[in-house]
Amino acid sequence: MKVYLKKNIKNRVKNGHPWIYENEIEHIDGTPQNGEVVSVFNHEKHFVGKGYINFNSKIRVRILTRLNEEIDKSFFEKRIKEALFRRNPKEKSFRIIFSEADNLPGIIADKFGDYIVIEINTLGMEKFKNEILDILINTFSPKGIFEKSESTSRVKEGLQKHVGWIYKSGPELIPYKVNDILFFADTLGQKTGAFLDQRFNALSLKNYSKDAICLDAFCYTGNFGMHMLKFGAKHVTFLDYSERAIEVVNITAKKNNFKNYDTIIGNAFDILKSYDNNSKIFDIISIDPPAFAKNANSKANAKRGYKEINLRAMKILKNNGLLATSSCTQVITEEDFKNIIFSAAVDAGKLARVLFRGDQPYDHPYVLNILETKYLKFLLLQLENMKGV
Structure with a gap:
């Protein structure tokens, strides 16, 4: 499926911003389903990037890549590997994925010691949840992965909230250490349970x-x-x-x-x-x-x-x-x-x-x-x- 942008799109999109709003789209070839990956072109039919679409959101398309590449499990493996390159491998507790800042709009993943907590806020990323989970499991071998997807943006995307263990299980209060102090990420608390x-x-x-x-x-x-x-x-x-x-x-x-x-x-x-x-x-x-x-x-x-x-x-x-x-x-x-x-x-x-x-x-x-x-x-x-x- 192809999405064509209007002639006078804002420099924000040209300069690398991944959000494309409804009023920036000239027309769409075909009838893509919500959450489906689409190719984005400018008014001169030059390729802009690939991203996922959702007609329930004012942010109609969120761009995942500026390259004409396949969006599959290997793509997400590459993205997460790139994110880890920016992290400190010696730390045991850190943010693995920071949404748009790591070229993965719609998902946050925090590592708290031996456990991981993820938050998925968009339908497009929800469709790749299983692939992302496999990558996180293979990369970190966590004792458990907890999903804490309960933001209002998720509801706007047409998704139900989901909170619970999605890989193995763990405690209600997840222990982790920062600066030689023992803290707890609260699975009943805010966001992913703690702020790193x-x-x-x-x-x-x-x-x-x-x-x-x-x-x-x-x-x-x-x-x-x-x-x-x-x-x-x-x-x-x-x-x-x-x-x-x-x-x-x-x-x-x-x-x-x-x-x-x-x-x-x-x-x-x-x-x-x-x-x-x-x-x-x-x-x-x-x-x-x-x-x-x-x-x-x-x-x-x-x-x-x-x-x-x-x-x-x-x-x-x-x-x-x-x-x-x-x-x-x-x-x-x-x-x-x-x-x-x-x-x-x-x-x-x-x-x-x-x-x-x-x-x-x-x-x-x-x-x-x-x-x-x-x-x-x-x-x-x-x-x-x-x-x-």
């Missing part, structure tokens, strides 16, 4: 955590707080709205023999506001919230949310305290984020000194041609009072 993208950014706290009083807000399963405890923190407070997340935090702390901590279940905005702003409580605060915006229409609200939560954190930091602050909202750019933090610091009467600027790790690569693959921003700041103490 901040494991290097957390190391930036190593030289500052000893004897510190710390807060890990939006902690989920406790990445930053566990690192601070590992690095010698005097006390860490874990804060999250999810009872389940705090349950996992308690299990994780116990397994690592960490004792000097407490937990709070609640809304981080409300909890931070409830502290007496005249009492500077914490030496270090980590803020790692979920995405405050999914699209450009909610960008303004996201900016307000980021400023407010960072301002509240700054107000309860001791003089020269540290703020480890993050944004995983793709529509908020690095420049946006820096400006938001600057504005919050000015309102708090603080001088914001950048000690470390973090990014996505190599197993979460971003492609300059595909803006959507760049999402994570991280800053470690020292906040100095501009007036008084």
